[in-house]
Amino acid sequence: MTDAPVLSQRALNRTLLERQLLTxxxxxxxxxxxxxxxxxxxxxxxxxxxxxxxxxxxxxxxxxxxxxxxxxxxxxxxxxxxxxxxxxxxxxxxxxxxxxxxxxxxxxxxxxxxxxxxxxxxxxxxxxxxxxxxxxxxxxxxxxxxxxxxxxxxxxxxxxxxxxxxxxxxxxxxxxxxxxxxxxxxxxxxxxxxGRPMAASPEPETMIRRYLAAFGPATVMDIQAWSGLTRLREVVEGMRKQLRVLRDEEGRELFDLPGAPLADASQPVPVRFLPAFDNALLGHKDRSRVISDADRKRFAKVASGGVPMFLVDGFVQGTWSVQGSMLLLAPFRPLTEAETAAVLEEADSLLAFIALDAPERNIAFVDDEMVPVNRLHAGQRIRNKVS
Incomplete structure (x- = not known):
């Protein structure tokens, strides 16, 4: 087991984004x-x-x-x-x-x-x-x-x-x-x-395989956190010979489907806006593959997945909210000029989807310092988008 290949955090990040259809x-x-x-x-x-x-x-x-x-x-x-x-x-x-x-x-x-x-x-x-x-x-x-x-x-x-x-x-x-x-x-x-009866008995092995296809590689604790179930280790152990075993940088054992593709850690990924409670944010016990522990703690009272967030370079870099035809962006830290342009471009597309018929659409950057992300503050930077 000690010879199991080790995946870096960025490799896990890219693999998750690939399997979540976010690249x-x-x-x-x-x-x-x-x-x-x-x-x-x-x-x-x-x-x-x-x-x-x-x-x-x-x-x-x-x-x-x-x-x-x-x-x-x-x-x-x-x-x-x-x-x-x-x-x-x-x-x-x-x-x-x-x-x-x-x-x-x-x-x-x-x-x-x-x-x-x-x-x-x-x-x-x-x-x-x-x-x-x-x-x-x-x-x-x-x-x-x-x-x-x-x-x-x-x-x-x-x-x-x-x-x-x-x-x-x-x-x-x-x-x-x-x-x-x-x-x-x-x-x-x-x-x-x-128009059909429910299954007569649980199918935990089916659930685990389907989970790994969309979220793997993952620990037993990850599977349990996603599903809400406990005591799945015995099920996974019974499937061990049917699964691929890997490890993360902390030495934790990861399970995956045999032959499932692993992404290149250096693969570039686009800005993505995720809804509150998105699969990619809630699919693991250890969510550091997509959001840092420090950033996750900002939302400990509402759960890190319960706030809509956006990804830059594959990792959560801020939150977003909407008020009518206004999209509010709250980055956790300063963005580079290139990152800002990419975030605004994707934000334009999102706002067009949300408020397609609005005669005028606006995007605002708001303060992140524990300010509710659904409140607009006067004097902050606003970018106007006219449809």
């Missing part, structure tokens, strides 16, 4: 990209659109909206107990595989007080019965559940059932137009939405 935009379809990435975080509707725009040639918002409407992509709770988008066929096995982390939410005080004393199997059975053959908002679903379980909080009951039973969210909740969480979420039994 060059692809001509693949949005469906193919979502499938490759396994799942895209989609708690706030607009972010997956940005994640696809930054990876695809000529991506149009209508493409993802159609995939949701046509039920080819499912919006639901999955990895890390958060809302993601996944290809319908992948959701069938992915949700049962990550069900342990999803179910763990029921132990939180937020739910525990409202479901204490209930037979959870009975609650799940009743929930299935009430939802069968129809789509209801969580509020409507909760009111029906309270009729069967009087004296309980309808919202907590509805959410508890959704934790135990795989459901798909109505496509309107994933439509372009909101930077925040949708206020009302319609839910449907996932097997009815997909």
């Amino acid at each position: 060059r935009r692809t001509s693949h379809s949005a469906l193919q990209v979502i499938e490759h990435l396994v799942a895209m975080q989609g708690q706030e509707p607009n972010w997956p659109y940005i994640g696809l725009w930054t990876r695809l040639i000529d991506f149009r918002k209508e493409e993802l909206n159609s995939l949701l409407q046509d039920r080819k992509v499912v919006r639901s709770t999955m990895l890390r107990r958060t809302v993601h988008l996944a290809v319908a066929d992948d959701f069938r096995w992915l949700r049962p595989t990550v069900q342990p982390i999803v179910s763990s939410a029921l132990k939180a005080a937020f739910y525990a007080g409202e479901i204490e004393g209930l037979d959870l199997d009975e609650l799940a059975r009743v929930g299935r019965e009430l939802l069968s053959g129809q789509t209801l908002t969580r509020q409507e679903f909760g009111r029906l559940l309270v009729e069967r379980f009087p004296g309980r909080h309808g919202g907590r009951l509805a959410e508890s059932v959704e934790i135990m039973v795989a459901m798909a969210h109505g496509p309107a909740t994933g439509a372009w137009g909101r930077w925040g969480n949708p206020p009302r979420v319609p839910v449907t039994l996932a097997e009815e939405w997909n």
Whole structure:
């Protein structure tokens, strides 16, 4: 094992960007990209659109909206107990595989007080019965559940059932137009939405292989951080003979698919704007391959992946936010003239995607010193872009 090849941090960075489709935009379809990435975080509707725009040639918002409407992509709770988008066929096995982390939410005080004393199997059975053959908002679903379980909080009951039973969210909740969480979420039994039953058992080996294709090489801890699951070392050990073993500069053991390409550490990469919670930012326990520990600590209270960021030379160098037709850029440190030009060029393209019909679009550099990135400050540098 000591003879395992060692990969530098820059080699890991370039390999991650290659596998995340961030070194060059692809001509693949949005469906193919979502499938490759396994799942895209989609708690706030607009972010997956940005994640696809930054990876695809000529991506149009209508493409993802159609995939949701046509039920080819499912919006639901999955990895890390958060809302993601996944290809319908992948959701069938992915949700049962990550069900342990999803179910763990029921132990939180937020739910525990409202479901204490209930037979959870009975609650799940009743929930299935009430939802069968129809789509209801969580509020409507909760009111029906309270009729069967009087004296309980309808919202907590509805959410508890959704934790135990795989459901798909109505496509309107994933439509372009909101930077925040949708206020009302319609839910449907996932097997009815997909027209196929969910997988009968977890498929952790499938999940690990798919993860490595899009995020590898990676440690067991990386796989666990991405999925939210624990105790995966035994699974990986059982797969060891089917995997390639490498090491990072710290000596940590990395696993990868045999024959998966490794990028040249010297490979130049373009500026890229990433949405909040992007796969590339949240795919590892050790995220230093894309963001330094010092920069990550700037956002410890909101999680480093929970803020939209931009990459320069492959690494996070600042944050961005949008106010209408204004794009705000907050670099962590001074950019060179060439870096500034590259950032502004990509920012122009992003803003055109976000605010296509705006008669005037603006880009502003704002202060990074713990100032909220979604607030414009008078007197700071503004670059005007007229469409």
